[in-house]
Amino acid sequence: MKNSENITTIMVKASSKYPIKIGSGLIENAGSYIKQKISAQKIVIITDDIVDKIYSRKVEQSLSSNGFEVLKYVFENGEERKNLTTYGQMLKFLAKNQVTRTDGIVALGGGVVGDMAGFVASTFLRGIKYVQIPTTLLSQIDSSVGGKTAIDLKEGKNLVGAFYQPSLVLCDTDVLSTLPKSVFDDGMGEAVKYALLSKKVFKLFESEKLELGKLVTLCIDYKRQVVEADEFEKNKRKLLNLGHTPAHAIEKLSKYTISHGKAVRMGIDIILKNSATLNLIKKEEYVRIKEILDGKLRAEENPFTMEQIVKACAQDKKRSANKISLLMVHGVGNVKEHKIDISNLKGYLR
Numbered sequence: 001m002k003n004s005e006n007i008t009t010i011m012v013k014a015s016s017k018y019p020i021k022i023g024s025g026l027i028e029n030a031g032s033y034i035k036q037k038i039s040a041q042k043i044v045i046i047t048d049d050i051v052d053k054i055y056s057r058k059v060e061q062s063l064s065s066n067g068f069e070v071l072k073y074v075f076e077n078g079e080e081r082k083n084l085t086t087y088g089q090m091l092k093f094l095a096k097n098q099v100t101r102t103d104g105i106v107a108l109g110g111g112v113v114g115d116m117a118g119f120v121a122s123t124f125l126r127g128i129k130y131v132q133i134p135t136t137l138l139s140q141i142d143s144s145v146g147g148k149t150a151i152d153l154k155e156g157k158n159l160v161g162a163f164y165q166p167s168l169v170l171c172d173t174d175v176l177s178t179l180p181k182s183v184f185d186d187g188m189g190e191a192v193k194y195a196l197l198s199k200k201v202f203k204l205f206e207s208e209k210l211e212l213g214k215l216v217t218l219c220i221d222y223k224r225q226v227v228e229a230d231e232f233e234k235n236k237r238k239l240l241n242l243g244h245t246p247a248h249a250i251e252k253l254s255k256y257t258i259s260h261g262k263a264v265r266m267g268i269d270i271i272l273k274n275s276a277t278l279n280l281i282k283k284e285e286y287v288r289i290k291e292i293l294d295g296k297l298r299a300e301e302n303p304f305t306m307e308q309i310v311k312a313c314a315q316d317k318k319r320s321a322n323k324i325s326l327l328m329v330h331g332v333g334n335v336k337e338h339k340i341d342i343s344n345l346k347g348y349l350r
């Protein structure tokens with residue numbers, strides 16, 4: 001990790017190597033950072049309508065003043081647009097504008113923009129370079145690392161995609177100030193997950209005021225280590241699914257009216273409480289951890305019974321044969337996988 005003029009750089013060494021820059025004022029200087037990484041003629045900004053209104057102009061100006069020809073594709077915000085139709089329209093836009101293999105894409109927005117623009121970049125002309133400028137807390141701490149790109153099908157979320165690493169990621173922490181509270185809290189739901197996985201993040205949670213630049217840096221650095229050890233999600237990367245088995249169940253039961261981040265926060269409470277019930281962590285330790293996490297973001301009330309959740313968990317995609325894999329908390333920074341018989345799941349999630 002390198003620090004200069006309040007910009008932190010984290011190098012990700014996956015199948016390809018790329019820097020993630022974190023700090024204030026990165027958007028205004030996007031063009032000059034991108035120029036150092038991509039020798040393109042044209043850059044296509046892909047963004048959604050909300051982010052477009054607030055941030056596109058700054059990025060466009062910075063790209064133009066660094067000599068790039070700038071094109072822009074804007075689509076309506078929201079997960080509902082992360083589909084084959086939008087994907088197809090993006091590809092056609094690139095083709096019509098004669099974007100070539102040496103040109104580049106800038107994904108400016110939250111996880112929806114990042115996942116889709118990344119998938120477009122991975123497939124258009126069999127792959128062109130792209131840069132992520134994540135603008136939500138969730139996309140900065142989660143989707144900016146790891147190179148997962150995807151679109152949804154009616155049959156399910158993220159069913160089509162690729163592992164495709166960007167050339168550069170710019171996490172401008174200033175942009176987090178315009179997030180609606182509920183979108184910010186979605187990101188905090190994942191941050192709470194990192195606080196249990198990483199002692200460093202937990203320590204930051206213990207401080208009175210959560211410094212966002214530090215939070216983003218520590219979460220990204222944690223995910224970087226995990227991704228470097230297991231880029232293609234065979235083993236260690238599973239840890240990042242802490243709380244996600246009950247969370248997916250809750251999302252599904254709510255017919256997706258409860259957002260992912262909120263469901264993750266609820267899922268973490270369920271796992272933590274049951275880790276204490278099963279004596280994997282001591283009661284006092286449970287109380288202490290819960291108090292620290294709640295101090296930064298409390299889970300909203302979970303409207304479902306444990307019986308409903310267990311039933312929905314049994315249908316989780318992480319299940320194989322009659323076993324289900326569940327991550328339990330043995331302490332801060334000590335999360336372990338338990339392979340459980342489906343018939344035993346009730347005992348684990350009470």
Ligand SMILES: NC(=O)c1ccc[n+]([C@@H]2O[C@H](COP(=O)([O-])OP(=O)(O)OC[C@H]3O[C@@H](n4cnc5c(N)ncnc54)[C@H](O)[C@@H]3O)[C@@H](O)[C@H]2O)c1
Nearest residue numbers: 050077110111112135136138139142143148175178179183
């Ligand atoms: N690739 C990965 O590893 C990965 C990881 C986690 C999540 N995801 C995906 O990310 C998506 C969710 O991402 P998200 O939570 O960022 O949602 P999102 O992209 O839908 O953004 C949420 C809302 O915030 C608005 N917004 C974005 N930045 C803003 C800003 N700075 N100021 C004001 N408004 C802003 C957007 O227009 C949108 O309305 C899901 O599709 C999920 O599958 C991918």
Ligand SMILES: [Zn+2]
Nearest residue numbers: 190244260264
């Ligand atoms: Zn998640």
